[in-house]
Amino acid sequence: MHDVAASADVSQAVVSIVLSGSYAGRASETTAQRVRDAASELGYRPNLQAKSLKTGRTEIIGLVGDEVATSPFSGMMIKGAQDRAWQEHHTLMTVDTGGDDALERAAVETMLSHQVHGILYTAMFHREVKIPRAALDTRVVCLNARDVEGRAPSVVPDEVTGGYEATRALLDAGHTRIAMINIHSTIPAAVGRLEGYRRALSEAGLARDPALVRPGDGTHRSGVDAVEDLLALPSPPTAIFCGTDRTALGAYQALSAKGLEIPGDISIVGFDDQDVLRDFFQPPLTTVQLPFAEMGDRAAALVLDASAPAEVHLIHCPVIHRESVGPPKGR
Known part of the structure; x- marks a missing residue:
């Protein structure tokens, strides 16, 4: 960051506010572009680990699922969550446990050690789940599942x-x-x-x-x-x-x-x-x-919104009309 500041002829503080996207009203667009050009030329990347030491969390959303990543269709939940996370400048960390309780516990502990922003607790099919106690040390949202104890928001199909x-x-x-x-x-x-x-x-x-x-x-x-x-x-x-x-x-x-x-x-x-x-x-x-994609998107948005209450969010399931429906025979 010091090198970028020297190259752009600005202070290190200006580099910080420009690269964080919070420079409106504090630096001109010309200055901001000069900083971005210098950062690009020097190959500068923010140190996310250093940032997490200051904020207490990383720009990572965890996703723990039973057989989600290997399912032939529910992978769209991952894509929906990933797209929303990326839009909000976060990355999705995914672990498919295959229904293994020990692996699930280890996955949750690993995500907590990475100081994730929150965890999407996900099921392959819509069912009731009990969230692992350790996961509740961070923000949790159930995806394609309902929290049986009502402690976290849930996103499920209607x-x-x-x-x-x-x-x-x-x-x-x-x-x-x-x-x-x-x-x-x-x-x-x-x-x-x-x-x-x-x-x-x-x-x-x-x-x-x-x-x-x-x-x-x-x-x-x-x-x-x-x-x-x-x-x-x-x-x-x-x-x-x-x-x-x-x-x-x-x-x-x-x-x-x-x-x-x-x-x-x-x-x-x-x-x-x-x-x-x-x-x-x-x-x-x-x-x-x-x-599924809309459900993943909504759940990731709820992880990032700590003020959202522990409610069940129903996502509409539309009818896709094709050619297998007609009037009764003879009518």
């Missing part, structure tokens, strides 16, 4: 509205006999999507039929099995809301094996909008999109 709007898309097409193939019944994603499905049917004046709601585990196989059961009903559904795109792919396969067409015979709506699966759907699947 599962209820997503399930509602998925079912609404089928109702608007004229369907009244709508089935649902759900995912693991106890996690917030399954509970919320089912609630949204039931709310849409209730608003439409349709009675619940327990036979039309099938359990599943979010896999391709559960879609195949559930569709076979639904088609065996005395009054089969004319439309199916699948709890995941993988389940929808299984439903496509089962319907094709029966010689049924989508949407001519049965309409299908999925949930997730997984880009790795899109090309496998013919016709293209109408589905609800999990807004």
